Amino acid sequence: MSTAATGRVAGIDIGGTKTRIVLARTDDGAVTEDRTLPSTGWQTRSLPDAAAWLVERLTTVPARIAVGAHACETPEQCERLADELRGRLSVPVDVVNDAELLVPAAGFEHGVGVVAGTGSIAVGRHRDTGAYLAAGGWGWVLGDEGSGSALVREAARAVLARADEGGSPDALDEALLTAFDVPGLPELAAAMSWDGGVETWGRHAPVVFDAADGGSPLAAAVVEEGGLELAALVGRLAARGARTDAVVVAGGVITGRPRLFSAFERALAGRLPGTVPVLLDAPPVRGALALALRAERGR
Known part of the structure; x- marks a missing residue:
C-alpha cells in the first residue's frame, strides 16, 4: 500500500x-x-x-x-x-x-432503502435521533419477505395448499416441478425440504414470474403478496419513526421484474400515501x- x-x-x-x-x-x-x-x-x-x-x-x-x-x-x-x-x-x-x-x-440524504434479491431487508434512520432501524432480513426460513427465496417458498406453499383443497393444477405447478426436476408435488416438497437445496431456492424465482405473466392466477397472487410484504417492511419502519422522504429499492429480483415492483408500488401507496418508491439506477x-x-x- x-x-x-x-x-x-x-x-x-x-x-x-x-x-x-x-x-x-x-x-x-x-x-x-x-x-x-x-x-x-x-x-x-x-x-x-x-x-x-x-x-x-x-x-x-x-x-x-x-x-x-x-x-x-x-x-x-x-x-x-x-x-x-x-x-x-x-x-x-x-x-x-x-x-x-x-x-x-x-442522491437522497434521508429515506428508507429496500433490498429484494435472494433475501430482503428494509433499513432507515429515526427522524429525530438518527438511530439505525431495520425490518426484515431474517433469512429464508423465518422471513425475507418478497425476496426470490420467499417467492419460491410461498409459490410452493400455494400449490401444495390448493392440492390439499382438491383444486386443479395450473401453470405454477408445472413451472415448479420443472424447475426442481421432480415428477409431482410430494417430490417437490421433499426436494425443497430435505435435499439440501434450500439455499438455492432464489434462483428458481424467475419461473414464478413467468407463470404469473403466462396467466397463472396463483403465481400472480404470490407476486402481489410479495409486494405487499415488502411494503409492510417500510410501513413498520415508518411506524417506528423512520424518515420516508425517499424509498429506494434495489436487488435483482425487484429491479429485474416490473410485476413485483408494481405490486410494491401499489401497496406502498396504500400504506404511506404520497410516498413514491425509486428503483436504484x-x-x-x-x-x-x-x-x-x-x-x-x-x-
Missing part, C-alpha cells in the same frame, strides 16, 4: 460476491480510482480479520473512508469494524450495513462515496 492520498476519499461496497472500491477527489468529487474485486474470504465473525482483509485490498490510504459492509448487521458491529480500520489506517472511517448505501446512492458504491464526501466536506 502506498502513502496516504490527501484530498481524496474512498467509498467501498463489500457485497457477498464482489467488492467495489472507488476513490474520488474531495473538492469536486471526480473519481480517481474504481476497482472491483471478488469478496472471497470476506466475513464478519472476526472483525480484526475483516479489517485486515479490507486493508490488504487498498492501494492507497485516503483522507476518509466510508464502507457499506455485507453481513455487518448491527450498529455496534459496524462501529467495532470501523474502530478496527481506524486503528490500522489512522484516518476517519464510517461503516454501515450495505443496504444503507441505497438512499445516498440515489446507480451502483451502491456511489452511496458509500457520497457518505464519505459528505462527512469530509462537513468537517
